[in-house]
Amino acid sequence: MALDAAELKRLKQKARQIREEIVKITYTCGGAHIGGALSQTDLMVALYYKFMNIDPKKPELANRDRFILSKGHGGVGHAVVLGDLGYFDKETLKEFNKTGSPFGMHLDCLKVPGVDASTGSLGHGFSIAIGMAIGARLQGKKWRTYVMLGDGELQAGPVWESAMAAPHFKVTNMTTIVDRNMLCIDGSTEEIMALEPLKAKWEAFGWKVIELDGHDFNEICDGIELANASKDQPAVIIAKTVKGKGVDFMECDKKWHYAGLDDVTMNKALESLKKGAK
Secondary structure, three states: OOOOHHHHHHHHHHHHHHHHHHHHHHHHHOOEOHHHHHHOHHHHHHHHHHHOOOOOOOOOOOOOOEEEEOOHHHHHHHHHHHHHHOOOOHHHHHHOOOOOOOOOOOOOOOOOOOOOOOOOOOOHHHHHHHHHHHHHHHOOOOOOEEEEEEOHHHHOHHHHHHHHHHHHOOOOOEEEEEEEOOEEOOEEHHHHOOOOOHHHHHHHOOOEEEEEEOOOHHHHHHHHHHHHOOOOOOEEEEEEOOOOOOOOOOOOOHHHOOEOOOHHHHHHHHHHHHHHOO
């Protein structure tokens, strides 16, 4: 079902705001995995500001939905979302990745409220999410697990062990999202370790596959609803995204996988985001 105009505007404005904060934090901390943080933003905004059952004032709420950022290097984007929602004073993000800060480049669930698992060893967050989902089912709990993978992360063997396990154990109370921006730290995923035909691979492992534009909120929200409704097999959303989305000189450029910003590039990035919102 298409979003009404007001909600679509709300989500778009929130996504732009989150991207602006990602740029600012990348500037103040001296460097971050900015490219993938920008590509995942619309997906995370849809989850956190529309779908997930959460209460920032009660981060340990027993019946809350869980979110695992398996591509843990996108932590700067995750931290900005959590701070915006009020899990902690977002002013503390100015110390991101600095000595003594609770915010490392990969977020620590023991230090950052709202983080359900410490991730960053690629491929492992997916198996944690499956374990959480199975645990919820065994205990008769109704909360849902959401997990986001990077496409470069799909090169890791544990991902495919988990991809076999979920259909085998009928893990249908979990929604998996792949941030398919086509780039990893060394270049194109298809040059480094080809993933295509990606849809067919997931289907061969027993998954319901939903392909969509990871920057179109109508498609994203329809896809999440469809994935959440799947009862016979686990569902994965392959979201086609753009690395560095919203910042014209970063888009589709591998050098922005991890980088810092100076005064000039920060202002250029913020201006690009402002122009793109018009």
